[in-house]
Amino acid sequence: MTVIRAKDYDDMSAKAANLIFAQIIMKPDSVLGLPTGSTVLGLYGRLRDYYWKGDLDFSRVRTFCLDEYVGLDGDNRQSFGYYMNKHLFDHINIEDGNAHLPDGLAADLEEECERYNDLIESLGGVDVQVLGLGGNGHIGFNEPGDYFKKSTHLVNLDESTISANARFFKSIDEVPREAITVGVGNILSAKKIILCVSGEQKADILRQVLTGNVTPQVPASILQFHPDCIVVADEDALKNIPAD
Ligand code: GLP
Numbered sequence: 001m002t003v004i005r006a007k008d009y010d011d012m013s014a015k016a017a018n019l020i021f022a023q024i025i026m027k028p029d030s031v032l033g034l035p036t037g038s039t040v041l042g043l044y045g046r047l048r049d050y051y052w053k054g055d056l057d058f059s060r061v062r063t064f065c066l067d068e069y070v071g072l073d074g075d076n077r078q079s080f081g082y083y084m085n086k087h088l089f090d091h092i093n094i095e096d097g098n099a100h101l102p103d104g105l106a107a108d109l110e111e112e113c114e115r116y117n118d119l120i121e122s123l124g125g126v127d128v129q130v131l132g133l134g135g136n137g138h139i140g141f142n143e144p145g146d147y148f149k150k151s152t153h154l155v156n157l158d159e160s161t162i163s164a165n166a167r168f169f170k171s172i173d174e175v176p177r178e179a180i181t182v183g184v185g186n187i188l189s190a191k192k193i194i195l196c197v198s199g200e201q202k203a204d205i206l207r208q209v210l211t212g213n214v215t216p217q218v219p220a221s222i223l224q225f226h227p228d229c230i231v232v233a234d235e236d237a238l239k240n241i242p243a244d
Contacts, residue, residue, distance in 0.1 A: 002229070005233065005234075006235070007234065008234050009234055012196060012197075012198050013043045014042075016043045016196050019230065020047065021055070021056060029062065030127040031062045031063070031123045031124070032130065035130055036065070036132075039196050062098045063099050065101045065102065067180060068080045068081065068104040068179060070176055070178035070179055071105065073105055078174075104180055113151070113152045116182070117151045117186065120186055129193045130194050131195045131196065134164070134205075137218035137220050140182050141179045142155070142181055144216065145216050148183075149183045150183045152180065152186060153181065155181050156177060156178055157176070184222055188225070188226055192229075195223060197233040203236065203239045204240065205218070206233060208221065209221050210231065
């Protein structure tokens with residue numbers, strides 16, 4: 001893994017945005033896997049700015065979202081569909097048909113997981129998978145467990161994830177208990193992975209991800225095996241990793 005040390009949150013956002021900027025310039029029809037969460041808000045802000053300034057064109061870019069809660073519709077402010085529209089898609093020239101999301105309201109959720117998995121495969125290869133890091137080491141919603149789940153699947157969210165995400169809901173009881181997430185195999189199939197991490201509260205888990213054993217108990221640790229994984233993290237998140 002290549003670790004890029006950023007000074008702070010803004011610097012992390014700028015560095016990650018510039019990597020994606022370069023990707024889209026090099027390949028205008030890039031396939032990007034995109035996460036939600038607080039960590040990538042600054043990155044999405046910078047991509048919006050690049051578009052507004054006329055420096056980036058998203059008209060041929062294809063994206064798929066990593067995950068979605070079960071049971072929230074796209075108008076629900078806490079759904080990941082709402083998040084992606086609000087923070088990115090409503091502000092750039094991406095074609096509706098090119099921005100994909102799992103449907104957390106599908107009547108048959110297992111079938112929806114298969115459909116979404118096939119869809120990702122039909123995009124012809126993922127160029128860049130952008131990731132945030134859960135406080136328990138999750139990527140997408142691949143929670144700690146006994147084994148890595150390869151393909152898109154239905155997941156029962158960890159108690160720690162429910163508590164961490166309760167900050168976005170009126171009460172913890174409103175946080176969905178289930179989600180659809182792409183699998184670790186989908187993530188690893190990307191040609192390039194950009195893992196964004198910010199803040200002291202992620203320092204311990206980031207140390208485990210970068211230097212610990214590869215284990216499904218720390219799902220992001222599998223990224224050690226990826227041939228082109230770039231970790232863009234700020235000094236606070238890297239405080240347990242000595243600089244060279
Ligand atoms: C969320 C999402 C992940 C995200 C992670 C970190 O629950 N499922 O895709 O990367 O947790 O979130 P944050 O950036 O808010 O810490």
